[in-house]
Structures are given as C-alpha cells and as structure tokens.
Amino acid sequence: xxxxxxxxxxxxxxxxxxxxxxxxxxxxxxxxxxxxxxxxxxxxxxxxxxxxxxxxxxxxxxxxxxxxxxxxxxxxxxxxxxxxxxxxxxxxxxxxxxxxxxxxxxxxxxxxxxxxxxxxxxxxxxxxxxxxxxxxxxxxxxxxxxxxxxxxxxxxxxxxxxxxxxxxxxxxxxxxxxxxxxxxxxxxxxxxxxxxxxxxxxxxxxxxxxxxxxxxxxxxxxxxxxxxxxxxxxxxxxxxxxxxxxxxxxxxxxxxxxxxxxxxxxxxxxxxxxxxxxxxxxxxxxxxxxxxxxxxxxxxxxxxxxxxxxxxxxxxxxxxxxxxxxxxxxxxxxxxxxxxxxxxxxxxxxxxxxxxxxxxxxxxxxxxxxxxxxxxxxxx
Amino acid sequence: xxxxxxxxxxxxxxxxxxxxxxxxxxxxxxxxxxxxxxxxxxxxxxxxxxxxxxxxxxxxxxxxxxxxxxxxxxxxxxxxxxxxxxxxxxxxxxxxxxxxxxxxxxxxxxxxxxxxxxxxxxxxxxxxxxxxxxxxxxxxxxxxxxxxxxxxxxxxxxxxxxxxxxxxxxxxxxxxxxxxxxxxxxxxxxxxxxxxxxxxxxxxxxxxxxxxxxxxxxxxxxxxxxxxxxxxxxxxxxxxxxxxxxxxxxxxxxxxxxxxxxxxxxxxxxxxxxxxxxxxxxxxxxxxxxxxxxxxxxxxxxxxxxxxxxxxxxxxxxxxxxxxxxxxxxxxxxxxxxxxxxxxxxxxxxxxxxxxxxxxxxxxxxxxxxxxxxxxxxxx
Ligand SMILES: [Zn+2]
Ligand SMILES: [Zn+2]
Numbered sequence: 001x002x003x004x005x006x007x008x009x010x011x012x013x014x015x016x017x018x019x020x021x022x023x024x025x026x027x028x029x030x031x032x033x034x035x036x037x038x039x040x041x042x043x044x045x046x047x048x049x050x051x052x053x054x055x056x057x058x059x060x061x062x063x064x065x066x067x068x069x070x071x072x073x074x075x076x077x078x079x080x081x082x083x084x085x086x087x088x089x090x091x092x093x094x095x096x097x098x099x100x101x102x103x104x105x106x107x108x109x110x111x112x113x114x115x116x117x118x119x120x121x122x123x124x125x126x127x128x129x130x131x132x133x134x135x136x137x138x139x140x141x142x143x144x145x146x147x148x149x150x151x152x153x154x155x156x157x158x159x160x161x162x163x164x165x166x167x168x169x170x171x172x173x174x175x176x177x178x179x180x181x182x183x184x185x186x187x188x189x190x191x192x193x194x195x196x197x198x199x200x201x202x203x204x205x206x207x208x209x210x211x212x213x214x215x216x217x218x219x220x221x222x223x224x225x226x227x228x229x230x231x232x233x234x235x236x237x238x239x240x241x242x243x244x245x246x247x248x249x250x251x252x253x254x255x256x257x258x259x260x261x262x263x264x265x266x267x268x269x270x271x272x273x274x275x276x277x278x279x280x281x282x283x284x285x286x287x288x289x290x291x292x293x294x295x296x297x298x299x300x301x302x303x304x305x306x307x308x309x310x311x312x313x314x315x316x317x318x319x320x321x322x323x324x325x326x327x328x329x330x331x332x333x334x335x336x337x338x339x340x341x342x343x344x345x346x347x348x349x350x351x352x353x354x355x356x357x358x359x360x361x362x363x364x365x366x367x368x369x370x371x372x373x374x375x376x377x378x379x380x
Numbered sequence: 381x382x383x384x385x386x387x388x389x390x391x392x393x394x395x396x397x398x399x400x401x402x403x404x405x406x407x408x409x410x411x412x413x414x415x416x417x418x419x420x421x422x423x424x425x426x427x428x429x430x431x432x433x434x435x436x437x438x439x440x441x442x443x444x445x446x447x448x449x450x451x452x453x454x455x456x457x458x459x460x461x462x463x464x465x466x467x468x469x470x471x472x473x474x475x476x477x478x479x480x481x482x483x484x485x486x487x488x489x490x491x492x493x494x495x496x497x498x499x500x501x502x503x504x505x506x507x508x509x510x511x512x513x514x515x516x517x518x519x520x521x522x523x524x525x526x527x528x529x530x531x532x533x534x535x536x537x538x539x540x541x542x543x544x545x546x547x548x549x550x551x552x553x554x555x556x557x558x559x560x561x562x563x564x565x566x567x568x569x570x571x572x573x574x575x576x577x578x579x580x581x582x583x584x585x586x587x588x589x590x591x592x593x594x595x596x597x598x599x600x601x602x603x604x605x606x607x608x609x610x611x612x613x614x615x616x617x618x619x620x621x622x623x624x625x626x627x628x629x630x631x632x633x634x635x636x637x638x639x640x641x642x643x644x645x646x647x648x649x650x651x652x653x654x655x656x657x658x659x660x661x662x663x664x665x666x667x668x669x670x671x672x673x674x675x676x677x678x679x680x681x682x683x684x685x686x687x688x689x690x691x692x693x694x695x696x697x698x699x700x701x702x703x704x705x706x707x708x709x710x711x712x713x714x715x716x717x718x719x720x721x722x723x724x725x726x727x728x729x730x731x732x733x734x735x736x737x738x739x740x741x742x743x744x745x746x747x748x749x750x751x752x753x754x755x756x757x758x759x760x
Contacts, residue, residue: 227750240751251750332735342733343747346726353722355712361752364744367723370607370631371620372741 027265028212032192032284036216036243036259043217043262043270048168057172060273060337062217064262068168070269071207071317073160078210079133079310080292082157082188083126089152090123093132094144100242101144101189102196104234115234119144129188134309136190144189149317169205169319178203179322187316189282197226197279198238199340203321204272208264211285211314215270216243216259218277221336223343225257226277231347232357243279274323275337282314289313407645408592412572412664416596416623416639423597423642423650428548437552440653440717442597444642448548448649451587451697453540455646458590459510459690460672462537462568466506469532473509474499474524480622481524481569482576484614495614499524509568514689516570524569529697549585549699558583559702567696569662577606577659578618579720583701584652588644591665591694595650596623596639598657601716603723605637606657611727612737623659654703655717662694669693 045064046053056063094101102118109115124132132143149161161184173181182202191211197218206215218226227250229235241251248254263283264270272278289312293305330338350364351357425444426433436443474481482498489495504512512523529541541564553561562582571591577598586595598606607630609615621631628634643663644650652658669692673685710718730744731737 224746224749230751253750330733330735334734339734339743342730343743346730346744347747350722350726353710354714354719355710361748363719363723364726364748366604367727368741368744368748369604370633371610 027286028263028283029286033214033263034194034244034281037246038243038254038257038259040216040259040261043215043260045262045268054175057176057271057273060276060335062260062262062273062276063271064264065269065271066267068165068269069267070165070168070205070319071209072165072267073163074207074209074315074317075266077160077315078290078292079130079188079313083130085154085156086126087152087154087157088125089147089150091126091129091145091147093122093124093129094119094146095122095132096142096144096193097140099142099192100194100196101142102235102238103198104238105236106234108232108234108236112234130305130310133190133311133313134305137309137311142190142193144193144195145187146189147186149184149186173321176203177324179324182320182322183318185318185320187318188313191282191284191312191314193282193314195278195280196238197241197243197277199228199275199277200237200272200320201274201323203274203323205319205321206264206270206272206280207317207319208266208268208270209315209317210266211312212263212265212283213314213316214281214283215262215264215272216279216281217261217272218257218259219336220275220277220340222257222277223336223340225251225253225255227251227254230357230360231344232351232360239277273337275340280316285312407666408643408663409666413594413643414574414624414661417626418623418634418637418639420596420639420641423595423640425642425648434552434555437556437651437653440656440715442640442642442653442656443651444644445649445651446647448545449647450545450548450585450649450699451589452545452647453543454587454589454695454697457540457695458670458672459513459568459693460685463506463510465534465536467532467534467537468505469527469530470503471506471509471525471527473502473504473512474526475502475512476522476524476573477520479522479572480574480576481522482615482618483578484618485616486614488612488614488616492614510685510690513570513691513693514685517689517691522570522573524573524575525567526569527566529564529566553701556583557704559704562700562702563698565698565700567698568693571662571664571692571694573662573694575658575660576618577621577623577657579608579655579657580617580652580700581654581703583654583703585699585701586644586650586652586660587697587699588646588648588650589695589697590646591692592643592645592663593694593696594661594663595642595644595652596659596661597641597652598637598639599716600655600657600720602637602657603716603720605631605633605635607631607634610737610740611724612731612740619657653717655720660696665692 043062043064044052044056045066048065048068053063053065096119100118104115104117104119106121109117129143129145135141136143149157153161169181172178197216199220226239227241228237228239241247241254246254262268262270289307289310291307291310291313293310294307334342346364347357347360350360354360354363423442423444424432424436425446428445428448433443433445476499480498484495484497484499486501489497502512509523509525515521516523529537533541549561552558577596579600606619607621608617608619621627621634626634642648642650669687669690671687671690671693673690674687714722726744727737727740730740734740734743
C-alpha cells in the first residue's frame, strides 16, 4: 500500500518534473497566476549534478534544484496520510478574510494596540484542521497551516523524515559554512493562498511536496523598493507594499522593483538565499485533487470524508539554516545582505538607546536633513 | 612697575564690571554688534557667591560669572607684556580674507581635495604675530592667534598662570564630576573677528581678558536648526549656516533658532556647557587701545612699535574640561546633549561600517523613507 502510493506520486508528478523546464509540464492552471506590474525573469532550474549549482548557492543566487530527492518520502503526504500519521500534536492554523497571510509577531502585536491583526491563529489537532478546511468550502475565509515539525509526529512521519536526502543538504550546509538547521516548517495551504513579500534572516531550502507554488524573489539590493515595516513593528521583515494594489504615492521606488520567478511543483527545491525577498503563491492545480480520502481503502475504512468535501491544498516543507559566520575581513563595497543587516542593527540600536522606536525616524532624519548630499554646493 | 600695570587694569575695567549689569558699563562700541534675524535673550550675569550659580552649571545652563577672579593675573596681558614674557614658542596664527574664522580639521582637509580652506594657518613666534598684525592695518586680511598654552611660556606667564583662581574652577570641576582640564587656549584676535557658530565636546569656562566679546549661544536641542557639517567633514561640529547671510532654502529650520547672548568684558567668565552652540564675536572697543607700547617705559626701551601701528585686539583664555562620565542609569527622555552624542556615534559608526562617509546619508534615508511616520495610514 505504502509503496503503491509512492509509485503513483512518482508517475503522476515527480518523474516528469525533473530535468525538464516547468513550462513543458504544467500541472497548474495558468489562469490562477496573479499578474503584477514589475518585470520578471525566470530562476534557473537545474539538476543536483549541474556544475553551476554550487557557484549559484555560494554567491547567494536563487536556483531551483529539480532532482535532489530532498523530500522524496514526503511526496506521498496527502491529507489522508498526514491525518493518519502526524500524531496528536497541535498545529498552528492561520485564518484570513482574503487570500493574503501576512506574518506578524504576536507578542509585538499585543503591545501595539493600534495594530489590526491581518490574520487570526488557532492551535488545533490535525483532524480539526481538516474539518476547518471543509468549512472553507462554504465561506470566503481561507486557512493556512504553518507548523514546525516536532517530536509529536507519528513513527511513519519520523521514518519519512529520516529518509529525506540529508546527504544533499548537509553537504551544501557544510560547503557554505552555514550554521545549524534551525527548523523544518510544514506548510499546508489552500490553493490561491498568498504569503506576501518578506525576507527571512536564514538560508532556506524550500521543498515543494504537493501542488504548485509560484515564488517571486527580489534581491536584497531592492530594500529601497520594498519598504519593509520598521524593525520594531509586528510585521518586521514584511514589505508594506501590496503587489495587487501598490500605493505608489507612499512607495514610489516600488516602480523600480524587478523579480525573479519560479513555479515549483512536487520534488522541486527552491534555494531562497537569506535576506532575499520572497512572495509565495499557491496556484490552482489543473487536475482534480487527490487528498486520498476517496480511494478504495479509505472508503472501506468507513471514513466520513471524501476528497470533494475538501478544497484543494498545496504542501511544502521549509529547511531553514542559520547564516554562516561573519567573514574575517569585510570587503568593500559591502554586500546588499550586509547592508540590510547593518540597517536592521542601526534601527534596533537607535530605538533602544532613545527608549522608543518612535524616535528612530526623527533622529535619523535629523542626522541627514540639510547636512548630507550637499557637498557640491557647500559654503564656508 | 608690574603692580602699577595691575592697578591700571583694575581701575580701567575690572572693578566697574563686576556685580553690575553689562549695559551700565559698556566700553565697547554698540555699533560694532552685528544684527541677526533670530530672537535673543540675555545670559544671566552673577557673582561667584550667587546661590543660583551651582544649579545653572549643574543643569548645563550658560551663565556669566562676574567676579571669579579666574584670570585676574592675566588682566595685565597687553601685547607688550605678552611679547616680553611669552617666550620663544611658536603660535598658530590664522588668516582670513573676511571676518570669519571657521575652524576646520587640517588632516581631513588634506584628504578632501574639493574642500576650500576658509582660513590659512601659520606657526610663528609671538613677535612675528605682532608684525603680522601691523600689516593687517593696511589690508583687508585679518588674523587670529589661537594657541594652547604650553611649557614654552616665560617665567612671568607661569607665575600669572599659577595665580589663576584654580580654587574656583577646581571646586566646580569636582562638584560637577567633570574630567581633567584638557587645555587652556589663548585667543588674540582683531576686533571684528568672528568665530562662527559651532559646538565643542568639552565643558568650557571662557575667560575674557581684554576687550569685549559678544557670545551667542544656542541650546543643544537646536541641532535641527543649525545643520552642522557631517562628522567626517573637515568642519565637523561647525554649523553650515552663515548668520549674516542664512540660506533658508537649504536650512529652513534655522528660522526656529533662538539664541541667548552675553557680552563679556575683562574679568568675566562665561560658562559654555558642552554641546551648546556658540558664536563668538570680538567687538570694537569704545576707547583707544592700550597695547602697552606707547607708555614711557616702552619708548625708553627703544621699542620700534607704537600702539597706533597695531590694530585693536581682544584677548581671551579658554578652560576646557573633559565631560563627566556617563550616568549609571540613562533617564528617559534622554537629554539633548545625549541625543547629539548618539547622533555623532551613529554617523561615525555607519561611515566606518559602510567604508565611506558618502554612504551614510543613503543608508539612513533608506531606513526612514517610506517606512517611518506612516503608522496611522498603515495597511496590512
Ligand atoms: Zn519566508
Ligand atoms: Zn568653541
């Protein structure tokens, strides 16, 4: 039974995907891809054996690896399998009244009474998540499960996890001198869900398990174009720009933004370098969805759930690695990544020393306004 | 002979000055006071015994002390006495083609080819300074001697120095927990010379020895109004604003500047708190000048110099003290002084980490622009 499922998955999706450009094997609905005003280039897709791969990762360039088999054992993780094997741990499930799931820091949100929380979060058993999904069929509310894998998972999931291609990721981790693997995040979201553009402070191998996602990435040198919230804000690291309705008045340099794009399907692994901006969009599948609840075995088990009750979802697993240590010697001009890090530290430090983040802007503007960038007109 | 000179000085100037408001004993020409567009209040003048004095100094408020006798032995320091007794050390003499002597850092100026030095500096014997002064009578060039007193001075000056009222300044230094006396600067400048507005990073007792000076001070919370050059600029700590011809286009907040003013004469000591802005203007004396060269003794010595050959000058001595240590606990909101210090450190740090001061403005603007001060209009 287990081996049959794996074969199915491989025949259906995994095999055709590897080594071939995504465009030739679309299994998603192209009409489900939102259109945006900025230019996009394609992120290169390549084999684990491609000689260009190491250089790209070394130089913090995004790349899709098509045949790493990183999460091969997870390709069978449909909802039925997960329900049966994830165990009785609790899972964070976010609800949104639109299709955007903008991350925010709960603790900071509590301290900031004027902040309107863009999503609500519940901690529920996995079976409750499936019940919540069913309800989404009859409402405009959407949900997104985002939970770090932990030791509550059942023995089959542990086995799958152990059979991930650790050899591949650990070799890269070691070559790049990255720090520890900090966590694996399991993401199960409805088709159409969007994780709005933000950056993370860790290296990320983004492994697609089931369904398709469109990933839009922006290099760290586009900090100016993407206007992140202040570091003290609950939405630290999140852009203030909504791609679907950009406010050019407030964010004029967003006109200069330019993305690189990858559509990832089951088995693809996208390297998202630290500090690279990314927006992740779950696409609609072109085929009817196989949650696993309507096959022979499931019916004979007396399940009261059928695939049609549940909206289609996509499944991904993040591999987050801590950054490599600072280089012994800083080379100039410093990299865009280092520049973002410097800016974050200044913001934090000034907020701390002034006793309030509200003072940061005034102080920094006072340093600059009328004092800098006037060298040519200087009088004595 | 020595005692007669001292009596003269005391009768002429010192006695009438102490304990009386300056306006009742003007010995300067009011027409020589430049007019400026900002409002001014008077700095309080008070006796060394005034119970308000300690509180003013403690809270970093400028005040004129009228009877401290701090530089009593120096009140006889006319040019002839100085020429005879200063010894054969070398003295920095600045030359300017106008009446402004804007300070700049020589080393930084060398490294900055686009910087036009506002003054030139020579290092000359004191007798050469007097020769230079004579030449100024026939030219528009002006000069200003500014030299830290050092161990090249002759024995009479050493005696005078030892008889300064160290008891008074040391008691304040100790009560305020100031650091060491870092230096005494001797200033001898032509009437009409202006030291343009700047701030220093030390506490200063500004002791007037001979002639009159108008001192304009601005509190450290007017940093925004006075637009100092970048910290990396040769004119660090100097305002870019020229009071006689303010460029409101470039420096719009200069309209909000408001000064406190003191006119100090021989024997007066002005406390200039650290980080307080100050512009110091040598006023024209109302009486003919007594450089000491035309009295009987001088002529009989065969001197080839007479007072009429030399333009009138003013003489002052600065007492600079290092600041008190940081308080154990920072209280909020932080003081204007601490804010200036924080800004200086951020400027320096960002310049250093970015590898160039040219990057400071861009980086700080990027932190602020479109990101801060929009909280009320924030969308998620
Ligand atoms: Zn992310
Ligand atoms: Zn000064």
